[in-house]
Amino acid sequence: MTTMSTKSKPLGDADVAMPADEATMARRYVRVTGHSDNGFVQFEYSVGWPDFAIEMALPEALFQEFCTKNQVQFLADDEAATKLGDNDEQH
Numbered sequence: 834m835t836t837m838s839t840k841s842k843p844l845g846d847a848d849v850a851m852p853a854d855e856a857t858m859a860r861r862y863v864r865v866t867g868h869s870d871n872g873f874v875q876f877e878y879s880v881g882w883p884d885f886a887i888e889m890a891l892p893e894a895l896f897q898e899f900c901t902k903n904q905v906q907f908l909a910d911d912e913a914a915t916k917l918g919d920n921d922e923q924h
Contacts, residue, residue, distance in 0.1 A: 857881045863900055864908040883908055 862883040867875040874896040877886035891899060900907075 853881070861903045861905040862886070862908050863905040864910070878903075878905075 858881045860881055862877075862879045864877045864883075864886070865874060866877060866888070869875060869890070872892055873890045874893055875888070875890045876896070878889050879886035899905075
């Protein structure tokens with residue numbers, strides 16, 4: 834029989850605690866990274882923190898709908914680093 838431990842492991846130096854308040858998690862970011870020849874928009878999408886993103890691709894019409902539905906903020910290439918720096922005063 835397999836049992837699961839309820840003890841959590843101690844945080845190491847590489848682990849980072851990130852605040853996950855409601856306001857942070859409500860933020861949605863998109864950075865357009867390209868357009869394909871077949872009409873797809875290639876982009877990075879993130880929730881809460883602009884530097885933790887997934888890569889996605891959608892047809893133009895669905896991309897527009899996705900952005901509207903998620904009320905995204907569009908980022909320029911260097912904007913994620915700036916936004917992260919605003920939240921991390923210890924660098």
